[in-house]
Amino acid sequence: MEGHSELLKEIQDSPTDINAIVARRRKDFTGEFFRYLTLLSETYDSLEDRDAVARLGARCLSAVSAYDNTLDYVDTLEVAQAKFDDILDSPSVDVACEKIKSLSKAKELDSSLILLINSAWASAKESxxxxxxxxxxxxxxxxxTKSSLRxxxxxxxxxxxxLLNITDPEERFSALATAFSPGDEHEAKDPNALHTTPKELHKWIKIMLDAYNLSKEDTDIREVKHLTQPVVIQRLFILKETIEEEYLESSRFQDSKTEGTTKSEEL
Structure with missing residues (x-):
């Protein structure tokens, strides 16, 4: 708790340097820190004070999301980069946009390519x-790309x-685990029946955060329009962090362990 309050004080003392603080102390911006902000907000009687904490939390989330965009998905990045290069090599912007639409119709507008396009626009926008x-x-x-997403x-x-509509954290975590459970991929009336992989869901969370950060008011992703409330953004961020800590990190450990075993057998 003391560490969270110390981090909050640093942010409040230098509100214009949030990006630099995130870059230096990314590991401290945990789900627990954002839960601390939520609890802190609830201690205030003034709606103005509560809103100030909520807005500060949202700014922190945006900065963390922007920082995390430096993560690479090596397994699909090369293919996505090749597609993006082909789009950029188009003789005109109209042709490039048509290529994006064609990829969408062919179900080849994958999450890695969307992340690349989002990042390219983010870099251009800030330049x-x-x-x-x-x-x-x-x-x-x-x-x-946003239009094609629809x-x-x-x-x-x-x-x-x-998942975002589940208010109870334990129930949300359980639903997340169910989504990653092995089984046939199928759609049913119950959203719990939808299955995916941690890596793929993690990519789409990043896409949602990108869409929120890049265009808070004018977005073609209808779901993002519901992310205007800080508490919903916070849930999205916590989901992202949970996947990273509980699934992606353990997956990397298993991969390295398997690789080590294979090398030992070869020796």
Whole structure:
């Protein structure tokens, strides 16, 4: 608790340096820290004070999401980069946008490619040296991608909507574990019947956060429009962190363990 209050004080003392603080102390921005902010907010009687804490928490979440965009998904990144390069090599922006639409129709507009396009627009948007023409190209590609997302309707988005509507943390964690349980992939009326992998759901959480950060008011992803409340953004972030800590980290450990065993057998 003391560590959380110390981190909060540092943020409050330098509110314009949140990105730098996140870069330096990313490991301290845990789910527990954001739960601490929620509990702190509830101790205030003034709605203005509660809102101030909520808005500060939302800013922290945005900064953490932006920082985490540096994570690479090596297994699919090369394929996604090749697709993106092909899009950028188009003779015109209109042709490039059509390629994105075609990929969407062919169900090849995957999460890794969407993350690349989102990141490209984010970099262009924040750049002070990039020409306006380049920014316009990236923006149009970003908009075309967002528009195409509406027709994709991936099961991960439906699953996230269900998880975000669960208020009880333990029930949400249980539903998350169920979603990652082995079984035939199928859709049913019950969203719990949707199955996916931790890595894929993690990507879509990043996409949702990207969409929120890049275009809070004007987004074509209908689900993101419901992320205007800090508590919902917080749940999304906690889901992201839970997947990283409980599933992705253990998966990396198992992979390295398997690799070590294989090498030992070879020797």
């Amino acid at each position: 002070t040296t990039m020409k306006d023409e380049v920014k316009d190209i990236m923006y149009r590609l970003y908009k075309a 027709s994709i309707a991936p099961k991960e988005i439906k699953l996230l909507k269900h």
